[in-house]
Amino acid sequence: MAERKPIKQYLMIPGPTPIPTRILAAMNHEMIGHRGPGFSKILGEVIDGLKWAYQTKNDIMVYPCSGTGGMETAVVNVLSAGDKTLHVNIGNFGDRWIKIAKTYGVDVTDLKIERGKACDPKVLEAELAKDKNKEFKAVFMQQNETSTGVINDVKALAEVVHKSHPDALVVVDAVSGLLAADLKTDDWGLDVVCSGSQKAFMVPPGIAAVSMSAKAWKAYEKSTLPKHYWDIKNQKKFADKGQTYTTPPESIVFGMHEAIKIIKEEGLENIFKRHENNKDIVRNAMKAIGCKLLADDECASPAVTAIFPPDGVDAEKVRSEIRNRFGVELAPGQGDLKGKLFRIGHLGYVDKLELVATIGALELLFNQLGAKVEIGKGVKVALETI
Amino acid sequence: MAERKPIKQYLMIPGPTPIPTRILAAMNHEMIGHRGPGFSKILGEVIDGLKWAYQTKNDIMVYPCSGTGGMETAVVNVLSAGDKTLHVNIGNFGDRWIKIAKTYGVDVTDLKIERGKACDPKVLEAELAKDKNKEFKAVFMQQNETSTGVINDVKALAEVVHKSHPDALVVVDAVSGLLAADLKTDDWGLDVVCSGSQKAFMVPPGIAAVSMSAKAWKAYEKSTLPKHYWDIKNQKKFADKGQTYTTPPESIVFGMHEAIKIIKEEGLENIFKRHENNKDIVRNAMKAIGCKLLADDECASPAVTAIFPPDGVDAEKVRSEIRNRFGVELAPGQGDLKGKLFRIGHLGYVDKLELVATIGALELLFNQLGAKVEIGKGVKVALETI
Numbered sequence: 001m002a003e004r005k006p007i008k009q010y011l012m013i014p015g016p017t018p019i020p021t022r023i024l025a026a027m028n029h030e031m032i033g034h035r036g037p038g039f040s041k042i043l044g045e046v047i048d049g050l051k052w053a054y055q056t057k058n059d060i061m062v063y064p065c066s067g068t069g070g071m072e073t074a075v076v077n078v079l080s081a082g083d084k085t086l087h088v089n090i091g092n093f094g095d096r097w098i099k100i101a102k103t104y105g106v107d108v109t110d111l112k113i114e115r116g117k118a119c120d121p122k123v124l125e126a127e128l129a130k131d132k133n134k135e136f137k138a139v140f141m142q143q144n145e146t147s148t149g150v151i152n153d154v155k156a157l158a159e160v161v162h163k164s165h166p167d168a169l170v171v172v173d174a175v176s177g178l179l180a181a182d183l184k185t186d187d188w189g190l191d192v193v194c195s196g197s198q199k200a201f202m203v204p205p206g207i208a209a210v211s212m213s214a215k216a217w218k219a220y221e222k223s224t225l226p227k228h229y230w231d232i233k234n235q236k237k238f239a240d241k242g243q244t245y246t247t248p249p250e251s252i253v254f255g256m257h258e259a260i261k262i263i264k265e266e267g268l269e270n271i272f273k274r275h276e277n278n279k280d281i282v283r284n285a286m287k288a289i290g291c292k293l294l295a296d297d298e299c300a301s302p303a304v305t306a307i308f309p310p311d312g313v314d315a316e317k318v319r320s321e322i323r324n325r326f327g328v329e330l331a332p333g334q335g336d337l338k339g340k341l342f343r344i345g346h347l348g349y350v351d352k353l354e355l356v357a358t359i360g361a362l363e364l365l366f367n368q369l370g371a372k373v374e375i376g377k378g379v380k381v382a383l384e385t386i
Numbered sequence: 387m388a389e390r391k392p393i394k395q396y397l398m399i400p401g402p403t404p405i406p407t408r409i410l411a412a413m414n415h416e417m418i419g420h421r422g423p424g425f426s427k428i429l430g431e432v433i434d435g436l437k438w439a440y441q442t443k444n445d446i447m448v449y450p451c452s453g454t455g456g457m458e459t460a461v462v463n464v465l466s467a468g469d470k471t472l473h474v475n476i477g478n479f480g481d482r483w484i485k486i487a488k489t490y491g492v493d494v495t496d497l498k499i500e501r502g503k504a505c506d507p508k509v510l511e512a513e514l515a516k517d518k519n520k521e522f523k524a525v526f527m528q529q530n531e532t533s534t535g536v537i538n539d540v541k542a543l544a545e546v547v548h549k550s551h552p553d554a555l556v557v558v559d560a561v562s563g564l565l566a567a568d569l570k571t572d573d574w575g576l577d578v579v580c581s582g583s584q585k586a587f588m589v590p591p592g593i594a595a596v597s598m599s600a601k602a603w604k605a606y607e608k609s610t611l612p613k614h615y616w617d618i619k620n621q622k623k624f625a626d627k628g629q630t631y632t633t634p635p636e637s638i639v640f641g642m643h644e645a646i647k648i649i650k651e652e653g654l655e656n657i658f659k660r661h662e663n664n665k666d667i668v669r670n671a672m673k674a675i676g677c678k679l680l681a682d683d684e685c686a687s688p689a690v691t692a693i694f695p696p697d698g699v700d701a702e703k704v705r706s707e708i709r710n711r712f713g714v715e716l717a718p719g720q721g722d723l724k725g726k727l728f729r730i731g732h733l734g735y736v737d738k739l740e741l742v743a744t745i746g747a748l749e750l751l752f753n754q755l756g757a758k759v760e761i762g763k764g765v766k767v768a769l770e771t772i
Contacts, residue, residue, distance in 0.1 A: 009416065016417040016636060027637065028414045030395065031402040031590060033715040064452045064592060065615070066632035072615045103614045198633060204417060206450060206592045206635035226612065228489045229451070229458045246452035247584060249592035250402060251413065251637055329419040 006327030010354055013331040014146045014176055014304035016198040016205050017348025019255075023203055026258035027251045034250060040242025042257050047239070049260030050209050053178060053201075053268070054193060056185035058211045061235040064249045067175035070194030070208030072100050073230040074140075074171050077212075078192060078219035081105030084135045086127060086168075088119045088157065092147035092334045093173060097140050104225050109136070115148050115337065116306070118299035121156040128164040137219070138169040138191075144177030147334040149306040149343060150295045151181055158188045169219055175199060175208070179263065180275040180303040180347045191216040197252055200271070200303070201259045202349040206252035275302035278346035278355060281385045282307075285359045285378035289366070294341060303347035306333070308340065310371035315342045318365060326361040356382045392713030396740055399717040400532045400562055400690035402584040402591050403734025405641070409589055412644035413637045420636060426628025428643050433625070435646025436595050439564060439587075439654070440579060442571035444597045447621040450635045453561035456580030456594030458486050459616040460526075460557050463598075464578060464605040467491030470521045472513060472554075474505045474543065478533035478720045479559060483526050490611050495522070501723065502534050502692070504685035507542040514550040523605070524555040524577075530563030533720040535692040535729060536681045537567055544574045555605055561585060561594070565649065566661040566689040566733045577602040583638055586657070586689070587645045588735040592638035661688035664732035664741060667771045668693075671745045671764035675752070680727060689733035692719070694726065696757035701728045704751060712747040742768045 011018045032038050043062070050060045063069055075097070079085065084107045087098050094112075101108050111127050113119050119141070128136070139161045144151045158170045169191040174183050178193075179200030185193050191213040198205035212220070212232060220233060228234075229246070238245045263271060279302045283293060286307050294306035309315050315333060319342050322328040331343040346355055359378045366373045397404045418424050429448070436446045449455055461483070465471065470493045473484050480498075487494050497513050499505050505527070514522070525547045530537045544556045555577040560569050564579075565586035571579050577599040584591035598606070598618060606619060614620075615632070624631045649657060665688045669679060672693050680692035695701050701719060705728050708714040717729040732741060745764045752759045 009418065011417055011419065013419055013421075016420065016633065019417055024414050024416075028410050030410075031397055031405055031584075032395065033397065033399055033709075033717075034402065034591075035718070036709065036715060064450070064455070066450045066634070068632040069450070069615050100614045103612045105612070196633070198417075204635060204637040205420075205633040206638065226489045226491070228486045229455050246454040247402065247582070247591040248452070249590060249635060249638065251590040252592065252635065323422065329422060331419075332421070 003325065006325065008327050010328040010358060012345050012350065012358055013329055014343065014345035014347060015196070017202055017345065017350060019204060020202055020262065020349050022262060023255045023258045027255040029251065029254045031250055034248055035243055039250070043248070043253060044242050046253055046256045046260060049264070053263065054185045054211055055183065055187065056211055058185060058213050059236060060209050060211045061232055061239055062244060062248070063208045063210065063235070064206065064246060065208050066205055067194065067196035067208055068096065070175065070196060070210050071097055071173055073208070073210045073232060074192045074194050075101050075104060075106065076225040076227040076230050077232045078138060078169055078216055078223050079104070079106050080222065080224040082107055083137045084109065086111055086136045086139045088124060088139065088141035088152065089113060090117065090119055090142060090148060090150055090152065091115060091145035093142050093145055095335070097173065116150060116294040117296070118150050118152045119157060121153065121160045124157055125160045125164060128160065134165050134167065136165055136168050138171050140171045143172055143174040143183055144180060144301050144303050146176045146304055147337070148294055149301040149304045150299045151177065151301045154183060154190070155188045158190060162189055169216055176303050176347065179271050182272055185211055197256055200348045201256060203255040203259045204252060206249040207256060275347060277386065278302065278350065278352060279305065281352055281355045281382045282344050282346055284385045285382040288381040289363060289373045289378040304343050304345045306337070306341050306343045309342065310366050310373065313366055313369045313371050315339055317369060318342055321365055321369070322361055328358050328361055352386050389711065392711065394713050396714040396744060398731050398736065398744055399715055400729065400731035400733060401582070403588055403731065403736060405590060406588055406648065406735050408648060409641045409644045413641040415637065415640045417636055420634055421629055425636070429634070429639060430628050432639055432642045432646060435650070439649065440571045440597055441569065441573065442597055444571060444599050445622060446595050446597045447618055447625055448630060448634070449594045449596065449621070450592065450632060451594050452591055453580065453582035453594055454482065456561065456582060456596050457483055457559055459594070459596045459618060460578045460580050461487050461490060461492065462611040462613040462616050463618045464524060464555055464602055464609050465490070465492050466608065466610040468493055469523045470495065472497055472522045472525045474510060474525065474527035474538065475499060476503065476505055476528060476534065476536055476538065477501060477531035479528050479531055481721070483559065502536060502680040503682070504536050504538045505543060507539065507546045510543055511546045511550060514546065520551055520553065522551055522554050524557050526557045529558055529560040529569055530566060530687050530689050532562045532690055533723065534680055535687040535690045536685045537563065537687045540569060540576070541574045544576060548575055555602055562689050562733065565657050568658055571597055583642055586734045587642060589641040589645045590638060592635040593642060661733060663772065664688065664736065664738060665691065667738055667741045667768045668730050668732055670771045671768040674767040675749060675759045675764040690729050690731045692723070692727050692729045695728065696752055696759065699752055699755045699757050701725055703755060704728055707751055707755070708747055714744050714747055738772050
């Protein structure tokens, strides 16, 4: 039989993730007054749920924007022009945060780590030790770096900062990492943490959330960077009334409201384990068929895996062919890695059997694109890893 | 029979407006790769539709944010700190734009107009004449001021600017005005125009659109205000590939895609007439029952009407009672007008018969709150105005 055209889509990018029908249904909701009591109740419950997911008692604000907006919010609310910051930079989103900070005149030190590696806490320790006058006001880091599929040991990195620079803020981009892996905002002393609706929350993009510790609020009072839309104190004034400063993307808030119920039903530990298992399925299978992975096992992301295709197979060809023939949407390499690798997103509403199926499709494709791969070998390993 | 509790909501605020089920249904859509060809096609069609609605060939960029984000985008992309601007300020959103500009160190002249009035082009002409060295880089104005229910004559105001200050940019907040009233971006020479999904487009909040004329792009090249998230040249780089810089709120884009079809089916002239008629229904009826209106007839907004309740009746009491007893959601007074008046939003997906029903509910309520109003008098006038 001739190969049939795909009738279904398998969205395997590191966000937006597929959306559960329960969440889509919750979003299919009429608009209500965003300054009225009905909306306040829903928004309050969303923020309580975010606090549960962040494992924090800190304030959390919700902004109408993408994850990058959350990253900009983190910069402009705690810094002033000329402030010195250290940026743990393990990939494209590390680069982006540096670019944002420099845009506002922050004096950035770029602790650039080889792509595909996490930041070794000892490397951070050594870098901080060079700053003898303790001038760094904040240390920025990604929990999970989407472009490379690498997860940082935020707990260990934060400890190093606290020990070396007790006055510095720890600022974490948890956009693609939150819920995919453990993040204890309060226990680990994380001052500012940003996240996005479209990742492991399984909700469409449109909302970023940003948490602020008491220490971060103190830094706010000294911060002179210009801010209006991102001004978090202004946002808090409205949050205290159960509102957002500007008109909230209500549909996304309704989606988050349902998402909070779903993730609470599953429980944090189970969510972390599910993502961990997704990672193992993909990595074990891809290794079995001889593909090189960008990230080492010890820093491999539970949210996304960056994979080099077999020798002689073009990564972008893999992406276009698997889309056209199997309906599987994979992510490209980013920055310097564009064209060299593809990425499988396995966070949020991505199921283990969908990963098995994707691996099967890749086995077929690799062969048809000229690489010799034993059909079923990766699939078997994937199944055995479940 | 005892009065029954409401089982339906009538959302009569000036955005978000009610959403047609066709748009809700379109939004009830799985996520797709936002860097893939399928999404690019949809986004391209949305931008083409926006150009149709703006009556422009200028570039239009789409941002994940609320309308205020669009206003901030307009400021940071064409100005530098110390630049002189003139702000036609007819209400709360005029105040907000001034606050944004000042946040970034812009040297603002506040042309504050009495609340409830539009800016007389002669007043603008006189103000511009004071600037003998033609130092104003831009003139900012609201098309429609949501807080007072007043519409400016943007065509006439722009003409005055072009004549007096041919080098100055005309920057227009059309968030609540676009589609509710005519706005000819190209014919009137409007350099930057911002809008939002949640107004007359009848889509939930989550997207702002910003247009840029060739003159505005030239101003961009000289602008040194710090910008990353709002950087419109960066946004354009992605727009040229059919993408947005950061992850787009896909659901809202799907909603806009359907909205464009709906508004094209109705046609611009019919949409303007519908809003004009909505305005007349509300104003004629409220006048008939003796309510004072904030805005004069000649500058009355087709999108929202600000109404003083009868003497002795508390505006906030009207809002809470009409919500609890009739399911009608009205907007409060904003700023200095809080508590003094209420506003009926009649833009977007608000039907004439819903306005008639709302007027009936107000007649009942006013009587029960102590004012003597002939039941049915306003309703009759409303029906005769249709």
